[in-house]
Each structure stands twice: as C-alpha cells, then as structure tokens.
Amino acid sequence: MRPHPFAALAVCLTLAVPAFAEDKPTKKPDNVRVVCAANSKDGSRVVQGTDLIIEPGEKVKDAVAVEGNIILRKGAEVEDAVAIRGRVILEPGARVKGDAVSIGGEVRVHKGAHVDGDAVALGGRLQADAADGVKGDKLSLSFEIGGKDVVRGFIEDALDEDMRCHIIDEDEKES
Template identity: 65%
Template sequence: MRSSLLPTLALAATLTFPAFAADDAAKKPNDIKVVCATTSKDGSRAVQGTDLVIEAGDKVTDAVAVDGNVIIRKGARVDDAVAIRGRVIVEAGARVTGDAVSMGGEVRIQNGARVDGSAIALGGKLTVDKDGVIGGDRVSLSFEIGGKDLLRGFIEEALEEETGCHIIDEDDEDKGEDKDV
C-alpha cells in the first residue's frame, strides 16, 4: 500500500492552487459573493466555498473542497477525496480508490460505499456505516476541551488568512501575473 502524505500535500496544494475561477455563490465579509472552482486536464476537480458533487458515471482523479463538502454519488469513482473545513461523504455505491480525508470535518462512508485506501478525519469524526468498506487505515483524530475541538480550531486558524481566489488568465500566465478576487 502506498504511503499517505495526502493530507499534507492537499493542504499545501490547496493554499497555493492558482487556477481558480470565480462564480457568484459564496459570501465574503464585504457582501461580495465568490465561489472558486477548477477542473484540470488530469481529471482533478477543486472548489472553494461550495460543495463538490461527483455524479454517477464521473471518474475524477483528485476531488478537493475548501470550505465545502466533497460528495461522491452512487456510480461515481474518485482516486482521492479531500475536504478542508468540510466533509467527505461517500454515498452507497460510490468508490474512492485511494484515500478519503477531511481536515476540520467529518468523513462519512455510507452502507455499500467503498474506500480502498485510508479514511482520515482530522479535527472531526470518521463515521462508517455497517456495510461501508475501508481497505486501509481508519483514523479519526480530534481533541475536545469544553465541547470545542482544538484540532479543528487549529486547522481553521491555519487557513483563515487564505480566503480569496486567485485567477490566472492564460494570456497573463507567461508573464507571471495573477489577480486576487
């Protein structure tokens, strides 16, 4: 089985992911609505500020949601699923061939769902229904004091400053220019 550096790599990639496109769905403090989403040539999808739903028949390399959930529907297949400040929900009949990871949220494996790799919930809980299958490790790490999860708080603080989207215009990409939204 492969070594899993996925949580660390997902965090680093998400914070530095430059190819987000803006939409009108999530609220920022100044009442500007912004949602970021991208699909890469290798079949990866990433969103910020909304849920990423992988529908039946879809095959996705990496599914990443920041401030949203990754929801994998029946008949969908994902190599790795990562939610930062959100949940990874693998519905009945869905399959994750690699790892399902949530940082600051829950990983939920429903009856009839399958995760071939590890299921990891950092700062949240791992919920596996009776007939849910996990081929690798099951990790749920949280630390609560007075009803507050300290690990989740740490993750939220670490990510608090990065709330905007970065848009790279393909024409400006060679010049190294990007624009914050």
C-alpha cells in the first residue's frame, strides 16, 4: 500500500511556517521570471515557472510543476503529478497511476480520465466529471472569505515569492 500524501504535506507546511518569521522579502522586478525544467534519468520531469505538458502516448514517472500547471493529454500516463501554485489537469483518456496533488491550485479530472490513487487540492477545488475518475480518496480544502481563498493565501504566503530554481542531480555530484 502506498504511503498517504498527508504526512508529506504536513512536513512541507511545517517547514514553510518559519517563512512568516522573516522580514518583508525584497520583491524581484516584475519583468524577471525564473523558468527551469529538468528531466531525470528515472523518467521524471520537473518545471518551474511554466506549464508541464505530457503529450499523448508519453509515460512519465513523476511530473512536478512549481508555479505552473501539469496538463496530461489523451493517452498520457504518469505515476504521480504534483503542482505547487498550479493546476493538475487530466484530459479525457489521461491517467495518473498514483496521486494527483495541487497545492495552491486545482485538480481537474475530465470524464474519461483516471486517477488510480488520491486526488488532493489544497487551496483550490477538486473537480472530477465522473464518479469513477478517482479511485482513491478525494480531498479538496478551500476556505473562502469575501471571495478570497484563505487556504490558497496561506500557501502563497508560506512559499517565498523569490523562489529560485535549484536542480541538483545526485549522479552528476558524484562524478
């Protein structure tokens, strides 16, 4: 049985809380945008600052997007999909064999798409067009006051606005 994603989420949120104790961060210029992407040897893909699109027929181990969306086209398959400050969108015919998680965004499972594990949207909505689209648990945590999502605001405040892309390849470090 797969470990439950809530333990990992609790650790992430606990580590993010010290960000509130810092002084007001310096804001980067509006015309600067960090865009990074990496493919790992095990077949995982990671992007920051842009969308990650898994095309029809592609099989990817894990898909991670920070400040971007994950879009799975018809016939695309991933083990797990995690978007931070972005959405996870499964078009009809797409499949996530594990969990689909969005922190500060939404999870959208169109009719004909499948999530074999859990579908979790923290600070956003979970929308599954078909009852059998998600086999595992369905969790959507969103709390709005005056039209503003408090959970999403908390997540955005916890994540530093000046996030930088740091990709460390353990294999390259050893050689």
